[in-house]
Amino acid sequence: MGSSSACLDRMARGRAVWRPHQGGTRMMPEALADLILTLGEPGFGPALMRFLGRECGADLCSVFVIEGDSARVLVAESADPEASAFARIASLRYAQRYWRRDTSAVTALGRAHRAMQVLKRPAQGIRDIDYRHECYTEGAVLERLSLYRAGAPGIIANAYRARDTGPFPPAALRAFAARAPVLHAALLRHARLVPVAAPADPLAGLSPREAQVARLTAAGEDQPRIAQALGLAPHSVITYRRRAYAKLGVADRHQLRRLLETGAG
Incomplete structure (x- = not known):
């Protein structure tokens, strides 16, 4: 593990070139770059999604930093923009409600020897009905590949396949396992570069008007009432709502409400 981290440092400074182990599958240079x-940058999440998409055909990904009994979301991404809201919502749910109920994670992170583990788990194998429904069924997620590494902090990294894509083939599991050491080194470094912050306002990226319209929409107000409350023309309400939905990656009022409820948790 130390050698992967040191190599990562040298590559980040432009002083080393990645060479795969002899006999191993060649790593995608663009994705690793x-x-x-x-x-440490906002673009790390999308870069990780591209990396896992190319390496093992993942449709979504998530990464969690485990410190004591708490988990925080480090990455929550989807290759399909229409599924980005689900990726964020499901990841927040997992961190806030379900990670301690994930027997695979608790077992792997509780091992004293802290060995890295890579596991494949189908959604149908999750016995916790609420966890399976809110983090898998709602997003039509079929199965996941997971990297677990105990430590200070612990790391959980997941790659997911959607039902329409089909299960991960054996080659995908082998590729994921082969990349695990350098992937863990990158995730650990990124986690240490990104400061721990208070939960962000889910609407922070919207303009003031878009945020006002979004909050009233989530509260159940209809278009005429929002227009009257904010002194806007009805067509302006539609425009602000459409822009807010696009920026947040949600499709309707129900997804917006879930995003606000989960983000405030």
């Missing part, structure tokens, strides 16, 4: 160049 994206990860190195975006360490």
Whole structure:
């Protein structure tokens, strides 16, 4: 593990070139370069999604930092923009409600020897009905590949396949396992570069008007009442709402409400 971290440092400074182990599958240089160049930056999540998409055909990904009994979301991404809201909502739910109920994670992170583990788990194998429904069924997620590494902090990294895509083939599991050491080194470095912050306002990226319209929409107000309350023309309400939905990656009022409820948790 130390050698992977040291190599990552040298690559980040432009002083080393990644060479795969003899007999191993060659790593995608563009995808790895994206990860190195975006360490500590907002673009790291999308770069990780591209990396996992190319390496093992993942449709979504998530990363969690485990410190004591708490988990925080480090990455929540989807290759499909229409599924980005689900990726964020499901990841927040997992961190806030379900990670301690995930027997695979608790077992792997509780091992004293802190060995890295890579596991494949189908959604149908999750016995906790609420956890399975809110983090898998709602997003039509079929199965996941997970990397677990105990430590200070612990790391959980997941790659997911959607039902329409089908299960991960054996080659995808082998590729994920082969990349695990350098992937863990990158995730750990990124986690240490990104400061722990208070939960962000889910609407922070919207304009003031878009945020006002979004909050009233989530509260159940209809278009005429929002227009009257804010002194806007009805067509302006539609425009602000459409822009807010696009920026937040939600499709309707119900997804917006879930995003606000989960983000405030």
